Amino acid sequence: MIIKHLKGWALLAILAVSAPVIAQDAPSAEEGKKLYEANNCGSCHALDKKVVGPALRGVTDRRSEEWLIQWIRNNEKFRKSGDADAIALYEEYGGAAMNIFENLNPDQVKHILEYIKTAPAPTQEVAVTPGQPAEDNSNSIYILLILVAVFGVVLMVLSKVKNSLLRVAAEQDPEAYAEQMSKLPMWKRLLPKKLANMNTTVLSLFVTLIIGLPMAGYGYKFSISEVGVQKGYAPEQPIAFSHKLHAGDLNLNCRYCHSTVEESKSASIPALNTCMNCHKGVQLTEKYNGNVSPEIQKIYDALDYDPEAKPGEEYGNNPKPIRWVRIHNLPDHAYFNHSQHVKVGKLECQTCHGPIEQMERVQQWNTLQMGWCIDCHRNTGIDAANNNYYAALHAKAAGDIENNGNNSQYFGPDGKVRITPAMNGGLECAKCHY
């Protein structure tokens, strides 16, 4: 009887602990982060650095929430309304207008602001320790530890209760109690008395919960939900090529080296002869006491380069190709085409690869998970108006807007046609899997 009650309590305890945190209406940083990414805020803004637009950290201190909501949703209208701060900001950035985001309602903007407010400060630059995930997992560990502690307390309370009850029972019928104790199996006798006295089912239940649950959680976190996810992967490369130097400081166009990005599925890692276009001359000898920079020397070694040889024969017979470590690894069953996204979709490299021009060593910036692809396909507009291929689709969308007004799925924030890849079959399986 008593034991049965105990079981009930145990269940109750589990339920109480595992009840989900109740959702609230307050601005959520998590939601904000999703919106921030979905609307590609990151293509113009960084949190701690002025990019195309201003750095965003602390913006909530600089401006009022009301002001920000108006500015973010439609800065053009806001400026026309005569707000002095807005006009000043516009002029500060040389008249480069921010995009209009009327698709965001004020609550959603608040989510984003919450995210900006609470986003963790960068540890140091963007570079992270080689080969380690950039994402901070300490939070989840703490949660698990707390859970363990809670269960421990519950266990103690329950065993106390049980012992008291047993004591009562022993007082009432000492013989029966002694007999029961003698029946205990050997392994239980080895346990502390309090534990040994517990009912086996309850005991094993708690052992399972205390050890199993955290393990399962850990397993889920690192195996099931994150299979193959290498966000933050920044391995050491055979040549310490710096994108920060080349694409950032020197402001070279990405397409100069990744020349096939507009015609091929692969952006392609440039062949070493592309490097040699500059590095036949650029050797940084002034920095290395008259010697060629050791990193540049690696290119020469790879090509077996002989600067003294006559043109056409300067690359020798002992080349050693460079084995770069692949950072972005899509599974074989997912087809991705760079030209589709860069040439047709007119996306910036940074949309997927992050602030590559600031990376000393390249890291994987996004998860490259299917959900991430899908989010973007749902939320990014296609420039359908200027590509003859989409003429029929554009006409269909325009007709739909005429008929259904702003109820049309094609009704964009600026009142014009907005077509996302999702509206053009961009979520269908065989677009990427074949």
Place this chain on the structure above:
Amino acid sequence: MSNNIKYWRGEEELNRDARFLASQKNEFNESLPLDEVLSEDGFEMNSNRRDFLKYFGFSVTAVTLAACYKTNVRHAVPYLVKPEEVTPGVANYYRSTCGACSVGCGIEVKVREGRPIKVDGSRDSAISGGGLCAMGQASILSLYDTERLANPLHLGAESKDWSELDASIKAKLDSISTSGKGIAIVSGTVHSPSTLKSIADFTAAYPGTKHVMYDAVSYSGMLDANLADFGTRAIPSYDFSKANVIVSFAADFLGTWVSPVEFAKAYGAKRRPDAEGGMNQHFQFESALSMTGTNADHRFPMKMSEERVYLSSLYNYMAQKAGATQMPVVKQGELAGNALKSAAEALWNAKGSSLVISGSNDKVCQQLVNAINALLGNYGSTLNMAQYSKQHQGSDADLEAVKKGLNDKTIGAVIFYGTNPVYNRGQEWTAAIASAELSISFASNKEETATACQYVCPDNHYLESWGDAEPHNGLFQLSQPTITNVFNTRQAQVSLLTWAGALPQTDADPFAKKGILSQKFEAAPYYLYVVNNWKSQGIGADAWTKALEMGLISGTSAAGNTAYLGNAVALASEVSSKAGSGLEMAVYSGVGVRDGAHGNNPWLHEMPDPVSKVTWDNYVALPKSLAAELGIKERDTVNIKAGGVEYQNVPALVQPGQANGTVAMAVGYGRTAAGKVGGSVEKGFDTIGFNAFAMGGGVSSTLTGVEISKGEATYHLAQTQTHHSIEGRDIVRETTLGEYKKNPKAGNDKAATHVYTIWEKRDYRKDGSPNHLWGMAIDLNACTGCGSCVVSCSIENNVPVVGRDEIRLRREMHWIRIDRYYSFVSAEASMTREDDVKAADASNKGEYSHWENVQVIHQPMMCQHCAQAPCETVCPVLATTHSSEGLNQMTYNRCIGTKYCGNNCPYKVRRFNWFRYNDNDAFDFHFNNPLGKMVINPDVTVRTRGVMEKCSFCVQRIQEGKLKAKRDGKSPNDVQVETACQRACPSNAIVFGDLHNPESEISKLYRNERGFRVLDEINVQSSVTYMTKVRNTNA
């Protein structure tokens, strides 16, 4: 009414054989062998709940732990110096000439990052016309064959150093030459001007050299006949597009004879009922049912030993009409229903636009054919002796002379180039080769003849070689390498020129020259040789570049006609001499494996024979009457003796259409040194089938005096004909030309019966993508059944080879199959569905004449991409879904392998991966080694075990085509997409395209009244339209 014709795909289906019925009950061949597997490892099947929990717990933990494992570090190695023409991820296409056989089809090679992955016909080539046969398609895999010789051999030992080998060969050649003995170069037919020039240069250096050509399947009789009648030892070129009436005596001109791709193209165009100048009419006289015979309007089974008699009768008919002298009649050829007369009348009525051909290697027959064509005035129209074919020039007599020369030691050295006489001309060649002082083979693997030779100097694969070709007199094509040498091989021409000291000197040895940049194809010395050769013909640098781009040199064709000088009447004495009695055997080359030169190519073995649908074996085809006499049923074997050779326990196949009193057997099998796929005694791999060359096949197409008896053993042929039952539903439709002219919907006027649907309204024309709606049309009239599409699809879509045992279990993986349907011809034997019993009765009474006369329809069948697809409704995980462009999508990474979709597919086109076929040594074909994997199409997923797969309408090509249009800002109507099957089809039977574009060919075909959709009555709304078969039987 044609609607009542009963179609059947095999005797077992026709007679409702018990094994057949049992097999059709189950969608898949057998349930999983779980009991077997588990009992092997000491598992107990009667596991209780606790065991279950143990295994379950273990599995969960194991999976969790396995998933925690770190991902491998992957590398990317870019070019050091990127070739300018290469864009990683984008294919380049190069024109070249197919080297799979001597026909010389112009091809287009698809190359990704420097490795060829697909070969298709070049549209500018007069020979291929854009199509390519199955063998040509499959020949790309020979490039990546691990059993190619990696180095030259001397007395069986590898020798890496060519110069050492050259020195010793040169010394021997010199001594043989000075001793006055002859040197023989034995090759297959060579028509490459540069190769012939290299041989001439070699001959100049060693004047005792004689170049001898022979064809494994010989055309000597025809060549000798033409030498007698025209003064030119050559086969004429044929123009089937001008032929309104074709009479063929056992010439399989659509499958294997002379230049099949070229002929199929022209024939296919004339095969449509609304073809320009009318649909052609095709008569076929033959003993074995050939693929060409299955396409004929009138097919007459006969004993080919009586061919001379029939041809002389035909000649006399023409002579009578033309007022020419008739031959003294020895015996009048007669066939049921006076067939010869009807053919003769049709021919005479189509005078000047008709064609008579014979597949015989008998000179007299071919001379009679020449005489008939001359009487009909066909020379200059359907036949052309000025622009004659150079595709087959072999001489059996010359080859015999070489053997004799070797045996009596007048020939001291013999060089084999592209030939394998030990395999296809008999074991005496081993002794003959052994008696030579010097024997060299250019074979690329250690095949039968190479094993007998002292030296093997492996030739390049044709995709690694420079060269040219002259398939017709004055018609030139070029070949270029598309990959650097895979192995340490050397082009045969270079070897000959090196030994002759005639190799042009480049600046230095290109590969010794310093630098990565110098390793270009143009640095090869033989390139210089070919270019110089053409420069001397007036082709300068610019013209050469242009020619290379086109793959051919235009504007050089010869003109004029050559007069017929023959006299058929003089042949009269020959006619009586060969009338046959007793059992005879037709020896033919199969459409896939042909003469066996590609015997180590798994794609060709896996492709079902167009007629019998047998894979991985040859067999003795028997007429029903003989089978009944010998008591032979399915899976029985026979002992057969012909040409002094007896084989025991040869698999027997009852072949409808096989003429009574005859049997048939294919050459190209029974290789003893082909390799792990085709069989090798040395390496311990079983041979495939039996060698019919050894019985005298190849030289003669008909063997007489054949003895046959029932064998003791049984054998299960891997035959696909009745896999995937469609339960006797109305699948194929046909009519006659007469009916069609009266009513274009003839044979096709059935209304859909069911209109209910479980879908919400699905109208992809209206509600789908406004850009595209994909559809396909297949013309049953044009489809010859050749199987080129099957191989092409396998290459394009990384379809694995599964092997004989798996096919026996009905587990072939082909995404497209060609269903072959038989029906009886003659009125009394025609069987409607109600006549089943009657027919069975007739069989019991021993009346088999109707078995000789069957009609055939070939129907390519692949996923029909139904708008209301039954597979989509039953998938529990939504792994198969519909796209807005009308495609039935298959998502492998979502599939969990329930196989419900396969069960529910009315067309039986879904294939389940029972095993992981890649990296699996149990399937030792090409997917399990790094070299064989080079042929994999990088744009298509390699499927793993446990998922369903099926035709995707080549969605990777669709996506590529769309992307190109998007990038260029072109309209969706400008998107050019061809599926792999369509691209390969030699007769243009398959058309694919966008139904949203009203001007597209596919839209026009969809409006054609001949079109019908298979199983339209179940309202699945398929996206594939078939064109009703129209037979020209009562024009």
